[in-house]
Amino acid sequence: MGGIPKPDVVRSHTIFSSVLLEDLVREMKRFCDTENFGTEFQSPGMSEEDQRAISTLSDQTRKLEVGYKVPIPWRKNEPDLTCNRQMVEDRFRNLTKRFERDPAFEKDYRAAMKKTLDKGYASRLTDAEAKEARYFLSHHGVYKGPKLRVVFDAAASYKGKCWNDAIISGPALQPSLPAVLISFQPASTDTIVCRMDRLPFGATCSPFVAIQTTRRAATEANAPKEIVDAIKKKMYVNDYLGSAPTAAIGLQEAIAVKDVLASADLHLQGWRSNSKEFIEEIRKNMKPANSPTPSLISEEENGKVLGVAWNSKTDTLGFQVSELENLEYTRMTIASKVASVFDPLGTAAPLIVKAKVRLRELGTRGLKWSERISESDQSWWEEWFATAQPLSDFSFSRCLFPNESEIEEFQLHAFGDASEEAYAAVIFLCH
Template sequence: MGILRLPVMVEDGSWVLANIFIDEGSDSTLMRSAFAKALRLRGPPQFLTVDGAVGVITRYRSKRIQFRVQAADEKFLSLEGSTMKKVASPTPVTDWHKEKAQWSHLASLPLGETGGGVDILVGLDHAHLIAVIQSRVGAEKEPIASKTAFGWIVRGFVEGRIGCISPENKRALEIVQEKTKRLEVGYEVPIIWREGEPNLDSNRQMAENRFRSQLSRFRRQPEFEKDYRAAVEKYLDQGYASHVPDPASARYFLAHHGVYKGKKLRVVYDAAAAFKGKCLNDAIISGPALQPSLAAVITRFREGEIAWASDIEAMFNRFRLSSEDLRCILEDAGVPENVIQAVKERMYIDDYLGSASSVAEVVEEAVAVKNALSSSDLNLQGWISNSSDFLRAVSRTEPATDPASSHPLTGEGTERVLGIVWDPKADLLGFKVDKMLDSAFSRADLVIKVASVFDQLGTASPFIVKAKIRLRVLGLKGLGWTDLIAGDDEIWWRNWFLSLEQLNTLKMPRCLFPDRVKISMVELHAFGDASEEA
């Protein structure tokens, strides 16, 4: 990461340190809104337009500001930029003053500690300030240093510290490790508040407005009300929620609404609902992502001939755990290290799936994991597999369940495993794409529809990328976010959506290595082709 820590001038002439991120991939300079407020900087209001992934355009309320930075050589640099709530993710903290001694090409440079939350992002609108004046390059895989108008910037990592995390995420892990408690049944985990939180204004007025809207929908849709009340009663009956003794004393309310998933209604809690510019999520540290990547979990699911999947019943209503917490639970239960490693690699949030060469190889592991989690009130349920022997072995350790109630897609012979459509009987993977042809399309409609095609492993990329290229062309033509497409563009998109439905006929074997005992050597061949469009 190209990041420095330099003084920035406050409105009264004093100076405060800021983490400044040099980003040659951005065409704009941005300052974190809270930091600009702390500097007491003023500027005209504006709407900031950000062009994101797959053509998604978002508009933010912003201010145009001017500020001064003191470079490492003590020269003053004048910059101009826009405010934004968050300009970049936190970066790992590294004290280059201590670390530089490891490399002769860095040892003499005036370097200090860098990293943490990013306050300012400097883009190409100040290209003259971020241009490289001088470079220091070492051996292969060693950090490099670049001198700019701001000072020396080091890019690279310190050996053995690839997993280093930001101070905020470090604090989040410390809170979880310190305050997580083992109860008689299950675990109690803390809310990971930011420094100085909770400091939330009473949002009762907003909550009452949302509640009135909910009651209005109940009157229009009696069946929706019936399902909603049943869902809330279930939370109360199973102890996931309780009545507030004195609602008049409550200051902050968490709004909620109902969403159908198939025929089942789920109550969704809206922690992102802002009141006076602040929401509950703003006061909580999200923490680092500790679960394995989704692609890695799905790939392991495809390795062996025997595959299985299961999920934890109502996990998010009991408490929230990271994959690291699940590892601790297994250690508490005295589970062997190989089983703990399997969970770390095969569990994604509340889904547990994998594959192996034989039933005997996996039954012991699956039962051990199930029993360990069950002892902490986390019950794996709804087992599916391409092996009836595996299902029989697992079912001996749990009460009989109705497969149709656990898996709504069973009637079609397919299941969704982390978004992937799987036919366990035929052991084939495929797609399930809904019809998307409408009477008219806006640019926003097209972005949503293209993004809705779940293709985590990139199987359909040659087809999907054509739509993403076409979306960019619409933007280059100046088509507005809500403008309807017409003419040749409309014809192209209608043909593309008709072709998209053919993905429903695409089937491919789940198992990558059938008859593994007969395989003597495996080679991975990668092919890349540069494109001016993609």
């Protein structure tokens, strides 16, 4: 997104993030309390800290010849963090062990880190500079489809403190997710120390800074109001989801959004559409193949849009349920499997809520995360997983009103109910 001021804080590249038990308990409680886990939309009201984050970004963001230079919204000046090099070195040893076990992972990881350096997202320090380094930012690898993405772990705690503790996360500027839906050398394991020169997507402030800067770029590009509105309402952090009645209208908006963002060195990639006409035209509008930042077009019919399965040929949304072979029935593995059924629209809520209630019961009984459940509990879970597996074959139309022009009247039918275990509401839009 842009450079970060005062680059004297140095980070070292390693892997594996640690999760404190209390953090796991807190996140599990959130997961069981709401069907919108991780996607909650926050109201427009801002705290004093959020207002200060907005002010800091507005006052200190600078447009460069290419891209933007953005500040880190510290809570109070720059933090006095304890040097965490010992933790980083421990994690590096864990990384090399995983490389030995999984050569394919090592190859993908090295390629991702090489790209980070080659594109100038990070720069290698001299030995003298590395000795002066005070704080190191670890990272881990996450596969998004076949592609490995490096996620920087600003939440890794050392002696009770982490980088995120000193940062204002900023207000949630992204629209409601349901609304949007409707470094390493090639042949060495020696450590090298690098400075991050781009905003790392692992700090709590990253989504806020990215969204605010994207919107600023649209405004400073003097884009038409409808394009600025599209960037505000149809972008979820760095993903753009547009829908239009015709391919021509959709193409006009998409190209305008792409060009406005590209003027700030923010390049949309990975285009997918249910329209062949759109794909053909967007391909003509792509940069030459030798461009340093080419737009990419996905030809796959099945993929994901903001985590939700989407078949672009049939234009239907659905679910991807992971395989359950060799499942170890512990509280932690069960929770992981249940959480993997991503359902921000709440379509599978009647099924998912039963699993959440049962997970909560395991916790109230005092079952440890790594402890195996009883035979009777396992029978219940085997039956639930057997019921959940067919979700992979379930789909529903993405378009709510394919014949909108013919609709004369809408009606809202709302229902709500509660029990000792859960409460729920459902609203039908009838026409």
